[in-house]
Amino acid sequence: MSGYKRTRRQHQKQLIALENRLKAEMDEHRLRLQKELETHANNTYIELERLAKRHAAQTDKEIKSVAAEERRIQQQIVAQQKKELANFLENQKKEYRFCKDKIKEEMSEDPCTPKDEKYERLSRHKETIQRSQAEEESLLLDQQRLVYERSCRALKRRSLVRKHEFEQEQLREELNKKGTQKDMEHALMIRQDESTQDMERRQLHMLQKLRTELMRLQHQTELENQEEYNGRRQRELHRKHTLEQRQQPRNLKMLEMQIKRQFQDTCKVQNKQYKALRNHQLEVSPKGDHKSILKSLKEEQTRKLAILAEQYEQSINEMMASHAMRLDAEQEAECQALKQQLKQEMELLDAYQRKTKSQMETQHEREQQKLEQKVSIRRAHLEQKIEEELVALQKERTERIKHLFERQDRENNTFDTESRCLGFGSLGSLDFPKEDSR
Known part of the structure; x- marks a missing residue:
């Protein structure tokens, strides 16, 4: 039993x-897994x-590019207007010379007109032409200034639209990046949950397998101990019966000696x-009858002793026969009782082992159901968390896009209102000179 207890303790130590x-x-x-999530979160933060x-560098670059393009277009407009003004002034000079020569020719064809009148007439005509050209030049400069200011305003409007498109593209890229990172995080969480499920199932299988093997060894040990115990009890009973069989002649001899005594x-x-009867008979009988009396008494004594000896011999034989039968019956009864007892003990052991095995199987089923329920609940919580995070991300995406569009609409409306206050109409139909290819 000490070995059995030691085995039980060893099994318990193995399970622990x-x-x-x-x-x-x-x-x-x-x-x-926690480190993986932290690493992913850190990488996400670093990437964002x-x-x-x-985006900040691109914004600075875009601002500089827009400013450079505005300066280039403004310079091109100024250069074009200077060229137009120079052509206009050149045409005015040509027209002035042409008109002057024409007047001189007309005056030379009229010799009757006095010289002073011709000079005065020529001076008035010069003043008229110069005044007309000055007005035309002023009108051209006003038109050029208006075109320049309108072009600059339209250029700022286009730059504002370009800025808005750039902001939208950056916001779209940022939100897509966040969505991609969130999808990667969710995929990582699902993969981690699946790996945890596999490990939990594998560990439960290992634990139940060891528990089953230890119970099998325990039952085998119990069965071997019971069989050894049965064999020992049977051997002890056999030795006892053998000893009784060996001791039976001695006992019978002692009984026989007792009967003989x-x-x-x-x-x-x-x-x-x-002797007493003989003496009495001899005393009361005549002396001549003593011989016959002694003979008859002797014969009677011999006959009775023979009968008594026969009775004692028969008693000895009956005693020996009954004792042998009783010993065989007792030994057979002891064998049957021991056999029945050992059979009952074996049946009790078998019932106990089947009960413990059934309890262990029930425990294993309960552990399996508990694990599956735990896995199902954890997966449901994970899916709910993922759904909530996706909803929150979509809400953030919608709100940020909405706020961006609202701000851009306010900027556009403010700019258009300022443009109308400055006297500019629609600014979307202007064409700007393209940058020369180098």
């Missing part, structure tokens, strides 16, 4: 050692920071009685 090892393995697994810096004692008593 396996449970501790599996617990340490699960703790290490969860720590590794890198994207924000890249009783027979001898009886014979002595009868001899005493015979």
